[in-house]
Amino acid sequence: MLKPLPKARSSDLLRARLREHGLKLTHQRELIAELFLSQDHITVEELYHEVAKNDPSIGIITVYRTLKLLCQWDLAQERHFGKGKTIYDNVAWKSHHDHLICTKCGRIIEFSNFQIEKFQEQVAGEHEFRITFHKLELYGMCKTCDTHVGKRPPRAHGHTA
Amino acid sequence: MLKPLPKARSSDLLRARLREHGLKLTHQRELIAELFLSQDHITVEELYHEVAKNDPSIGIITVYRTLKLLCQWDLAQERHFGKGKTIYDNVAWKSHHDHLICTKCGRIIEFSNFQIEKFQEQVAGEHEFRITFHKLELYGMCKTCDTHVGKRPPRAHGHTA
DNA sequence: TCTGAATTGAAACGAACTTTCAGTATGTTG
DNA sequence: CAACATACTGAAAGTTCGTTTCAATTCAGA
Known part of the structure; x- marks a missing residue:
């Protein structure tokens, strides 16, 4: 584990x-x-x-x-x-990242995207706001769960890893 | 109020x-x-x-x-x-939006940005993930609080509004 | 107005922490 | 290496935020 x-x-x-x-x-x-x-x-x-x-x-x-x-x-x-x-x-050896979270199996995927952060700064600027940190969470279904919708639930696949 | x-x-x-x-x-x-x-x-x-x-x-x-x-x-x-x-x-009369949150005074500003959502979809696609909803929170300081750093704290200004 | 089901407020309960405290382990000093 | 001041630990009690239970009440349709 x-x-x-x-x-x-x-x-x-x-x-x-x-x-x-x-x-x-x-x-x-x-x-x-x-x-x-x-x-x-x-x-x-x-x-x-x-x-x-x-x-x-x-x-x-x-x-x-x-x-x-x-x-x-x-x-x-x-x-x-x-x-x-x-x-x-x-986060000992990792830099900032955001998360994709599967609402069915609980799987969490990390990602980071420069473009998104760029537009975040733009939005902040428009509101005269200075960002110190942010959280972006995308919820939905991972491929495995999505293809099993309506069928028998998939076997566990990496809930915590 | x-x-x-x-x-x-x-x-x-x-x-x-x-x-x-x-x-x-x-x-x-x-x-x-x-x-x-x-x-x-x-x-x-x-x-x-x-x-x-x-x-x-x-x-x-x-x-x-x-x-x-x-x-x-x-x-x-x-x-x-x-x-x-x-x-x-x-959200009775509002569509989806995200938030800017001032960590000093608690003020919350709503916003929405099409570009960010576009890149979110792109990221999801790269991970074969289907987004059903998301949360984006930008934390930092609003202009009022930022200009008062180190000085006397500002009077309350719209914590909840 | 009657009547049964929905709703309410109080209090007990529950989950996830946090604080308190007396005993214990640590690392530093001599 | 022994002594000592402190930090640390586990248990239990306490918080906070929210949910469940239940008897009494209110609502709305007949």
Whole structure:
């Protein structure tokens, strides 16, 4: 489920940030951060379950707190699709991007488009507004779900990846 | 605070929808809908306070329920800017639009831009995705707040209007 | 006016966090 | 390496925003 991505580097990143802020490196933080930084996006609940596989003694409270720290350091970003749970985006090695969200299977595709951002700036200019960040979410159906409409629902295909 | 907009028409709209669905016209629904339909966007809390000015006996629960009905009938739309309270958009006489949100004073400006929507379709096509709806939110500072950065904060200027 | 179904308000409930607090782990200093 | 000041942790209680339950009330058609 979780990709074996930059392992050494993710713990380096964590250590560096902790040191910068005079915070302590605990094994809880180490585990939570490593698991978080080796995937794309995840909810607190999901991450908590992953963490529990390795160390069931860690509470979900600590997962909340650690994710909040990662957000402060721009290693994570909160997302609120619809009104449900918060999704935390791993942005440690990624630049800004927007999302396509399949309303049927929950699949999330990341993209970025220069033209769109250009016109956003234009709109902002027309309203004498200075943009600091933006969110663009395109909801609809991915190809797999779309071709299965009315038929038997497709088998799960990458809900979280 | 609340604009004296289409009054007769808003109650007609309500009556029509209630009748269509075999629901009853209560004075609570009438008041809540009229107040809601005479402004642009509002939170449950705010609308509840407006309602209370006219009839303090109406509970916030009924405001929740009535807004939910209006949403079902496409007279209102839920918005979730950031993680805070839900904002209900009056869309009774409006077509789709997106938002500029001032992170300082909370002011919300509506806009729509054909070019952006065109490129959204292009992106979707590239990912074999069929868009059913989208959300675009541009966060930043409105002119008033921007020119007051570092100085005394500006007086309130249209937070909700 | 009668009557049954829809509606209402209060209160309990629920989900998703957040805060509080006493015990514990960490890293630094000597 | 031991001591110590602090940061950190988990559990439980508390918030916030919203939903469900339920007895009492209101509405609208006959």
